Amino acid sequence: MGTLSLNQRAALLSVLMLVVGLLIWEAAIPAQKAVEELTEYEILTGAGAPKAGVPPPSQVFAKAWEQLSNPFYDAGPNDKGIGIQIGYSIYRVLTGYFLAALIAIPFGFLIGMSQVAYKAFNPFIQVLRPISPLAWMPLALFIIGDSEASAIFVIFICSIWPMLINTAFGVAGVREDWVNVARTHELGPIKTAFTVILPAAAPTILTGMRISIGIAWLVIVAAEMLVGGTGIGYYVWNEWNNLDLTSVVFSILVIGVVGMLLDAMFGVLQRRVTYAE
Amino acid sequence: MKPYLSIEKLTQRFPDGAGGELTVFENASFGVEKGEFVVILGHSGCGKSTIMNILAGLADPTSGAVIMDGQEVKGPSLDRGVVFQNYSLLPWLTTLKNVMFGVKARHPEWTKSQVEEHATKFLAMVGLEGDVIHRKPSQLSGGMRQRVSIARAFANHPKLLLLDEPFGALDALTRGTIQDELLKIWGQMEQTVFMITHDIDEAILLADRILLMTNGPNARVAESVEITIPRPRNRTEIVEHPNYYAIRNHLVQFLGKRSKELAGQPTEAGQTNAPETVRIDLADPAEDPEDKRPALKAVNS
Numbered sequence: 001m002g003t004l005s006l007n008q009r010a011a012l013l014s015v016l017m018l019v020v021g022l023l024i025w026e027a028a029i030p031a032q033k034a035v036e037e038l039t040e041y042e043i044l045t046g047a048g049a050p051k052a053g054v055p056p057p058s059q060v061f062a063k064a065w066e067q068l069s070n071p072f073y074d075a076g077p078n079d080k081g082i083g084i085q086i087g088y089s090i091y092r093v094l095t096g097y098f099l100a101a102l103i104a105i106p107f108g109f110l111i112g113m114s115q116v117a118y119k120a121f122n123p124f125i126q127v128l129r130p131i132s133p134l135a136w137m138p139l140a141l142f143i144i145g146d147s148e149a150s151a152i153f154v155i156f157i158c159s160i161w162p163m164l165i166n167t168a169f170g171v172a173g174v175r176e177d178w179v180n181v182a183r184t185h186e187l188g189p190i191k192t193a194f195t196v197i198l199p200a201a202a203p204t205i206l207t208g209m210r211i212s213i214g215i216a217w218l219v220i221v222a223a224e225m226l227v228g229g230t231g232i233g234y235y236v237w238n239e240w241n242n243l244d245l246t247s248v249v250f251s252i253l254v255i256g257v258v259g260m261l262l263d264a265m266f267g268v269l270q271r272r273v274t275y276a277e
Numbered sequence: 278m279k280p281y282l283s284i285e286k287l288t289q290r291f292p293d294g295a296g297g298e299l300t301v302f303e304n305a306s307f308g309v310e311k312g313e314f315v316v317i318l319g320h321s322g323c324g325k326s327t328i329m330n331i332l333a334g335l336a337d338p339t340s341g342a343v344i345m346d347g348q349e350v351k352g353p354s355l356d357r358g359v360v361f362q363n364y365s366l367l368p369w370l371t372t373l374k375n376v377m378f379g380v381k382a383r384h385p386e387w388t389k390s391q392v393e394e395h396a397t398k399f400l401a402m403v404g405l406e407g408d409v410i411h412r413k414p415s416q417l418s419g420g421m422r423q424r425v426s427i428a429r430a431f432a433n434h435p436k437l438l439l440l441d442e443p444f445g446a447l448d449a450l451t452r453g454t455i456q457d458e459l460l461k462i463w464g465q466m467e468q469t470v471f472m473i474t475h476d477i478d479e480a481i482l483l484a485d486r487i488l489l490m491t492n493g494p495n496a497r498v499a500e501s502v503e504i505t506i507p508r509p510r511n512r513t514e515i516v517e518h519p520n521y522y523a524i525r526n527h528l529v530q531f532l533g534k535r536s537k538e539l540a541g542q543p544t545e546a547g548q549t550n551a552p553e554t555v556r557i558d559l560a561d562p563a564e565d566p567e568d569k570r571p572a573l574k575a576v577n578s
């Protein structure tokens with residue numbers, strides 16, 4: 001035991017906790033008749049349904065195996081593979097997110113460069129920022145009309161604020177010494193922005209981008225539950241309507257894993273641009 | 278004829294935070310010749326950095342002008358290289374890239390390999406070679422960082438090199454080594470240098486002339502002391518020169534006593550506060566009668 005590194009010991013402990021947790025979960029679920037054991041009459045009258053409680057992990061694993069072995073099947077609007085649903089969600093998140101970045105980062109840069117602009121825009125940002133992105137949904141649906149575009153808009157509006165605020169904050173906080181280095185080397189404003197201010201503010205900007213992608217992923221599930229049609233949020237809601245809790249639990253896990261991967265991607269980027277002073 | 282760098286009636290006032298005005302210095306006037314190494318000595322807060330920022334073009338004076346090579350200084354320029362007290366290296370760039378940053382700004386037309394070669398050469402001049410130059414500033418010691426900063430400034434061949442307490446944060450041993458390196462490069466390049474320091478021995482070792490400032494507010498550049506010790510100088514040998522202790526005593530006297538006594542006198546409008554020239558040379562009997570001042574008496578007594 002003493003020869004294991006800190007990380008190895010932590011990993012071992014994680015696995016142990018997982019196994020114990022799963023065992024408790026499995027043991028806590030009372031044995032249930034499998035669907036195949038129900039008579040046709042029971043199925044038709046829905047006798048199996050009310051008893052459809054939380055599934056044990058074994059069932060979730062079986063479901064996961066089934067879904068992941070064929071993630072991209074498409075059998076009509078209400079029956080698509082998990083891969084397709086996740087794909088729709090990621091597409092919406094990334095579209096809304098990058099549109100937001102396209103506006104928030106240059107705009108945040110300008111706000112950060114000018115104290116007047118910073119102070120002038122601050123009240124608007126402070127009021128708009130705490131609004132739940134879903135509160136925009138009715139307005140978006142009314143104005144944009146299209147539910148797909150509305151979902152993207154909601155992602156756009158929720159991811160813009162952390163990026164905007166962090167970019168402005170990072171740019172405003174660039175050490176004057178570094179700006180003076182640019183000045184004494186006669187760099188123009190554009191060159192200074194790209195060779196000094198951007199790298200200096202990059203860690204703060206990336207932090208904002210990372211917070212934003214996290215929020216966007218939280219919001220997409222709710223947004224898709226509202227607009228329906230496709231996406232992982234819709235999938236969860238649809239399976240709930242089907243009372244297929246196994247699928248619900250499985251999709252919850254998938255949402256978590258995808259969110260973690262998105263965050264990890266930005267974590268890697270963040271580490272790239274971080275510097276020690 | 279005007280000196281190469283001419284500081285004319287420079288006045289700097291700041292709001293004092295209580296509604297009034299704080300005059301840091303008033304009508305300061307002095308000159309620096311081409312190729313000269315001038316050091317300015319004065320107590321903390323007397324306005325040395327303020328003067329330097331004005332020379333660098335990073336700040337504007339309340340009134341007065343700085344004229345270099347016949348042209349008024351307006352804004353920062355590549356002709357005036359600055360070594361800041363806190364090194365001011367860009368922490369996200371490697372050592373080499375930091376120097377290349379400066380070289381690229383000076384010679385935008387150069388190819389990348391030319392820039393790299395030039396930067397590497399100047400890093401080698403301050404004793405940084407091999408793997409170190411690919412490290413980030415945060416992975417270097419304070420002395421190494423200051424060398425990078427000096428290399429970055431020298432690599433650009435500025436007409437005037439401004440150094441704001443470049444060795445302030447270094448221990449005595451490192452400081453000595455880098456002083457030697459600075460002297461070596463300066464000897465090779467005939468660079469005009471204006472440097473701030475708190476350290477009297479450093480000033481004597483490096484300077485052709487030392488400007489002495491009185492305490493602030495209303496500070497003045499009161500004296501200009503010539504360092505009558507021949508070059509090349511070497512820290513162990515200059516102490517044996519007859520003028521060394523005379524000059525040193527004079528400086529200590531000034532900073533210890535006279536900087537206080539002379540401080541805080543507001544000057545009448547229009548008066549030019551040019552520093553008195555002080556030349557202490559015990560080896561030279563033909564002394565200017567003009568130089569028989571209290572300062573000198575203090576030295577001789």
Ligand SMILES: Nc1ncnc2c1ncn2[C@@H]1O[C@H](COP(=O)(O)OP(=O)(O)OP(=O)(O)O)[C@@H](O)[C@H]1O
Pocket residue numbers: 291292301319320321322323324325326327328493
């Ligand atoms: N931007 C500013 N606003 C108001 N006062 C200032 C400003 N910059 C400097 N001062 C004042 O001017 C005076 C001189 O400051 P300066 O930094 O030039 O001193 P210094 O001689 O370089 O001191 P040190 O040796 O400690 O570096 C100080 O009293 C300082 O408070």
Ligand SMILES: [Mg+2]
Pocket residue numbers: 325326327
């Ligand atoms: Mg200073």
